Amino acid sequence: MMIIRRFILYFILIFFALFMLFPIYSMVTTAFKTMPEIVGSRLTPPTQLYLGAFKEAFDSIGRPLLNSVIITLPSALIGTFLGSLTGYVFSKFRFWGSDALFILIVLGMYIPAQAVLLPVVKFSANVGIFNTYLGLILPMIAFSIPSATLFFRNFYMTVPTEMIESARVDGCGIPGIYRRIILPLSGITFAVSVMINFTWIWNGFLWGLVLTQGPAVQPVMVAVNNLHGTYVAMWNVQMAGSLMAALPTLVIYAFFGKYITRGVLAQRK
């Protein structure tokens, strides 16, 4: 009876694993095929590795890949740093209105992008940063602060308050405590927050679509969307482009996935 139950369990698990992995298998095999091979059979692996689709995709998304790096890295780093500062303050200091302010900041996590789309576009146009790197970096920083604040605040609450008080008695001010005590203790937390923010900013599509025009500043996810071809759908080029676009976040998750999961679970507390 135990064996039958186990068999059924494993069967279900393997079935759903294959179901989830199939799109990735399809993407990878299609990227390495020629169009005739794709038309001939969609499910079989390629007979030989055709790299022409990658070359063609890279011609279109090479610059957007660089744009994404330029936009995502500083956004993730600065957003994480600012979230760390605010998280530190909210975890260790109480002042008039601190609870209300914290709730307001965290509520920012739940504001749907569509609700603020138009105001942000108008604002960036009015101040002259529309279709620039800054026009994307600043909103990404703003949107990453609420979750980073919550993340760091939860982490810093585990830092014993007596450690902070000891530093105060020893002569350290608030900035000094952050620099000498808090920051050195937050190494892994920092890295996890940067990776989480990197992932969602890199994979973002909507903001890249509305705040940029043309490949000069366009991030990679928007460029990948434009690979669909004017008259004929070039599946291998689209899949090659998608694979190249997904690679950075896939690599991050492959090596640091367990830390990211722990970080996300900590945010839920």
Next chain:
Amino acid sequence: MSKVTLNGLTKRFGKVEAVKNVTLEIKDGEFVALLGPSGCGKTTTLRCIAGLEKPDEGDIYIGDKMVTRLSPPDRNVSMVFQSYALYPHMTAFDNIAFPLWIRKRPRNEIREKVKKTAEILEISEFLNRKPGELSGGQCQRVALGRAIIRNPAVFLLDEPLANLDAKLRISTRAELKRLQKQLGATMIFVTHDQVEAMTMAERIAVMNNGVIEQFGSTDEIYQQPANMFVAGFIGTPAMNLIECSLVENGRVISLAFNTNTLPVPDYIGRVLIKKKKSTNVVFGIRPEDISIHEKNKPNSYKTKVYVVEPMGNEKLVTVEMGNTYLKVRTGLDFKREMGENAWMDFDWNKAYFFDKNTGKTIMYGLNKSANSK
């Protein structure tokens, strides 16, 4: 080093008054304990002196300088926390040097001072280790080193021995006392352990519910407790406290409780009647001031053994007199067992009498000088 003066210190947390109008003067170079049960306000008082809590009323002086509204770095105090609060990412050297790094002292000066401090505390060989690699006792010494290194006006210690095992606690008590004498430092430490307070401090402030019940030397606190709380809190085992009524029968004055009647010495009876308006008193006597015998002796009272607890070097016997139970310390030669009869008599020199309503001490046995105050 400096004296510390608290004038009418009051601290509230919402509706709770954690410290109520505390006035205290600690002399320069004195070792003082703030002693009391959990929640009595001793740690809050210490934190107010450190500047980690802002008092709602009252003033704090360190030396002649009023520091009530000053931030902690400006008060020239150092503090050792119960958990030591060592910085886990820094070595023991860096932890000790930290207060000097903050003040941007020259590297040579820092190196010399850390070396000297480590020698005093006997931790020179551990300076390159991080707190995670140190034992509890070593961590405590590193925390002390961090406090000592900048030679503050006052040292504040919050339950410094609480996290040590029993054996280490005893040895560290002596070391801390020696260190305080060596440095000539003004030290104020908080503890709930009266043995710690009695063995280490020169004077003890016994606190309860935010007020200081008594502030005096260990002898004064032990032998002349100001009230029932101090009498019951100090001493292990605690003082026996019996609610009784004064009964006059001709010239003999007795204490009546349950169905028992205890005649008291003439002097005590006369003073009690004179000082006490009502007849209700609480009679207190320490376990070591009761003698217990296996046979009836003159002026002894018959009792029954309730339980015997051997302690190794002595026995702790609980006796019952009606619904009243008394603890008695006796020698190993006492052989009576549970349920058997025994006889006890009291050292009336060491008897205490308290007002049942106010808890204040009415008289100290046959101590005429103490009773005349």
